[in-house]
Amino acid sequence: xxxxxxxxxxxxxxxxxxxxxxxxxxxxxxxxxxxxxxxxxxxxxxxxxxxxxxxxxxxxxxxxxxxxxxxxxxxxxxxxxxxxxxxxxxxxxxxxxxxxxxxxxxxxxxxxxxxxxxxxxxxxxxxxxxxxxxxxxxxxxxxxxxxxxxxxxxxxxxxxxxxxxxxxxxxxxxxxxxxxxxxxxxxxxxxxxxxxxxxxxxxxxxxxxxxxxxxxxxxxxxxxxxxxxxxxxxxxxxxxxxxxxxxxxxxxxxxxxxxxxxxxxxxxxxxxxxxxxxxxxxxxxxxxxxxxxxxxxxxxxxxxxxxxxxxxxxxxxxxxxxxxxxxxxxxxxxxxxxxxxxxxxxxxxxxxxxxxxxxxxxxxxxxxxxxxxxxxxxxxxxxxxxxxxxxxxxxxxxxxxxxxx
Amino acid sequence: xxxxxxxxxxxxxxxxxxxxxxxxxxxxxxxxxxxxxxxxxxxxxxxxxxxxxxxxxxxxxxxxxxxxxxxxxxxxxxxxxxxxxxxxxxxxxxxxxxxxxxxxxxxxxxxxxxxxxxxxxxxxxxxxxxxxxxxxxxxxxxxxxxxxxxxxxxxxxxxxxxxxxxxxxxxxxxxxxxxxxxxxxxxxxxxxxxxxxxxxxxxxxxxxxxxxxxxxxxxxx
Ligand SMILES: Nc1ncnc2c1ncn2[C@@H]1O[C@H](COP(=O)(O)OP(=O)(O)OP(=O)(O)O)[C@@H](O)[C@H]1O
Ligand SMILES: [Mg+2]
Numbered sequence: 001x002x003x004x005x006x007x008x009x010x011x012x013x014x015x016x017x018x019x020x021x022x023x024x025x026x027x028x029x030x031x032x033x034x035x036x037x038x039x040x041x042x043x044x045x046x047x048x049x050x051x052x053x054x055x056x057x058x059x060x061x062x063x064x065x066x067x068x069x070x071x072x073x074x075x076x077x078x079x080x081x082x083x084x085x086x087x088x089x090x091x092x093x094x095x096x097x098x099x100x101x102x103x104x105x106x107x108x109x110x111x112x113x114x115x116x117x118x119x120x121x122x123x124x125x126x127x128x129x130x131x132x133x134x135x136x137x138x139x140x141x142x143x144x145x146x147x148x149x150x151x152x153x154x155x156x157x158x159x160x161x162x163x164x165x166x167x168x169x170x171x172x173x174x175x176x177x178x179x180x181x182x183x184x185x186x187x188x189x190x191x192x193x194x195x196x197x198x199x200x201x202x203x204x205x206x207x208x209x210x211x212x213x214x215x216x217x218x219x220x221x222x223x224x225x226x227x228x229x230x231x232x233x234x235x236x237x238x239x240x241x242x243x244x245x246x247x248x249x250x251x252x253x254x255x256x257x258x259x260x261x262x263x264x265x266x267x268x269x270x271x272x273x274x275x276x277x278x279x280x281x282x283x284x285x286x287x288x289x290x291x292x293x294x295x296x297x298x299x300x301x302x303x304x305x306x307x308x309x310x311x312x313x314x315x316x317x318x319x320x321x322x323x324x325x326x327x328x329x330x331x332x333x334x335x336x337x338x339x340x341x342x343x344x345x346x347x348x349x350x351x352x353x354x355x356x357x358x359x360x361x362x363x364x365x366x367x368x369x370x371x372x373x374x375x376x377x378x379x380x381x382x383x384x385x386x387x388x389x390x391x392x393x394x395x396x397x398x399x400x401x402x403x404x405x
Numbered sequence: 406x407x408x409x410x411x412x413x414x415x416x417x418x419x420x421x422x423x424x425x426x427x428x429x430x431x432x433x434x435x436x437x438x439x440x441x442x443x444x445x446x447x448x449x450x451x452x453x454x455x456x457x458x459x460x461x462x463x464x465x466x467x468x469x470x471x472x473x474x475x476x477x478x479x480x481x482x483x484x485x486x487x488x489x490x491x492x493x494x495x496x497x498x499x500x501x502x503x504x505x506x507x508x509x510x511x512x513x514x515x516x517x518x519x520x521x522x523x524x525x526x527x528x529x530x531x532x533x534x535x536x537x538x539x540x541x542x543x544x545x546x547x548x549x550x551x552x553x554x555x556x557x558x559x560x561x562x563x564x565x566x567x568x569x570x571x572x573x574x575x576x577x578x579x580x581x582x583x584x585x586x587x588x589x590x591x592x593x594x595x596x597x598x599x600x601x602x603x604x605x606x607x608x609x610x611x612x613x614x615x616x617x618x619x620x621x622x623x624x625x626x
């Protein structure tokens with residue numbers, strides 16, 4: 001029965017009639033600080049990651065079928081795709097680059113051709129559109145509008161790569177004159193910087209693709225995402241391939257993961273420092289308690305029990321630190337927006353957060369897997385930190401200890 | 406030969422630098438019967454404490470034999486000799502525990518249940534009942550020594566080794582502690598060996614020994 005060791009360990013930290021020693025509280029606060037910061041930072045990172053993932057799904061669709069060559073008879077393909085199980089929506093697209101000119105100013109935007117009838121099945125397209133004057137034309141982001149000095153209702157010239165091709169053959173293809181139908185904003189910086197959305201037919205014409213498309217976006221029941229992709233790839237011809245949104249953004253998602261792992265690793269050092277404090281505090285206590293430890297050994301306590309006596313102390317400290325850390329972390333996360341507002345209120349003008357960092361509300365996702373990892377690491381580190389003092393305690397010589405005054 | 410403790414030709418020396426050795430005492434012989442008590446007097450540095458530690462197997466000896474309850478314990482581990490307990494000049498209480506917890510602590514470590522009757526008796530005779538929930542730091546020296554005595558006796562040892570138990574106490578409280586020690590040991594039938602500088606305390610024991618120049622001399626000798 002280890003009951004008395006627990007009790008004695010507890011008493012060493014919280015002597016009767018006292019609310020804990022200075023060592024007890026500094027240790028608890030140290031561990032709590034580490035756990036709190038880890039929980040808060042990882043939760044907010046999870047929040048941002050989740051936002052990013054949602055955005056990635058929104059701009060890509062859940063599955064994309066890409067082809068090495070333009071796909072002919074796309075309507076026929078669409079019908080066949082719709083017949084597959086768990087596919088909730090199909091929309092074709094055309095994509096590429098082009099040269100856009102407006103009164104001497106030139107840019108090379110990415111061009112995305114959407115199918116007006118079906119795009120809503122796979123992307124929240126209507127959410128992206130800020131304004132639409134109803135004309136048959138392109139949607140541009142605010143940056144492109146600024147660069148070219150364009151407004152809704154204006155027109156710009158579109159030179160397709162086909163035009164270059166034609167120069168070789170000494171033929172002149174005239175640029176298309178495209179009206180601006182409105183503005184869009186996806187909140188994905190890369191797209192909002194230099195992409196123009198066109199009705200698909202416009203781009204097909206510009207690229208000379210007749211009834212061909214570059215690929216399809218699919219909406220798929222989330223539960224079957226992977227299996228649908230696998231089935232599709234078994235079934236599609238070899239020059240076509242289906243990718244999930246996370247396969248398409250593998251590198252990016254990998255960077256996010258790395259970022260999180262690095263933060264975890266770096267912030268764990270706070271716990272490490274707290275554990276070292278515990279270690280040194282316990283070491284002092286071992287040295288001060290040589291007389292008592294000798295008596296315990298003389299009374300018949302085993303060396304293992306002495307080890308436990310000190311390991312239990314650090315376990316108690318880290319468990320209390322963890323409880324305090326989790327409590328403060330959940331409080332900080334609960335009031336995170338008030339805290340951010342309070343802090344930014346001092347230094348930044350209104351809207352600065354939105355303008356620079358693209359958020360107003362701090363996202364946070366409490367992930368129990370991360371929390372469990374934080375707790376496990378904190379416990380293990382503090383336990384390891386107590387091993388040295390505990391070992392030192394077992395080296396106590398009974399006679400030397402008892403002879404001390 | 407029904408003795409509680411018998412010591413034959415016990416010799417203790419300490420190694421000195423340069424390979425020399427310092428003989429502390431040699432050929433120590435004595436025997437102590439059940440329920441008897443004895444005292445050891447001697448100059449400071451004569452080796453009284455060392456002798457007590459040797460009897461409880463906390464200090465090794467060079468030669469000689471120790472028999473406890475008829476069994477040789479010369480090479481036994483100290484924690485296996487449950488019948489011998491110590492009290493010290495400086496009490497050695499655990500400051501983080503209250504009086505009651507201090508007293509019962511050895512039971513936990515020895516993995517034996519607390520004998521409630523014995524505990525009550527000890528608290529009563531040693532006048533500790535009202536102090537049970539106090540912390541040692543706020544008690545007087547006499548009170549602390551009484552707690553140490555109760556703590557030593559709670560596991561029912563046959564032999565109590567007391568190393569200058571009144572060394573830090575003034576005349577009156579020393580007297581009181583000694584009276585209680587004599588009384589409680591008599592009640593429980595516990596033998597004790599008292600190391601003291603106080604001749605009048607020593608005289609009250611059954612046998613008085615002097616440790617002088619490395620030999621243990623009987624009162625008469
Ligand atoms: N580990 C050791 N190594 C060397 N010498 C030691 C050791 N332990 C004790 N001694 C020596 O043994 C001698 C006796 O010590 P001890 O503590 O037994 O004296 P004592 O009779 O109890 O004295 P006092 O009355 O002052 O308590 C001392 O001179 C001390 O220096
Ligand atoms: Mg001494």
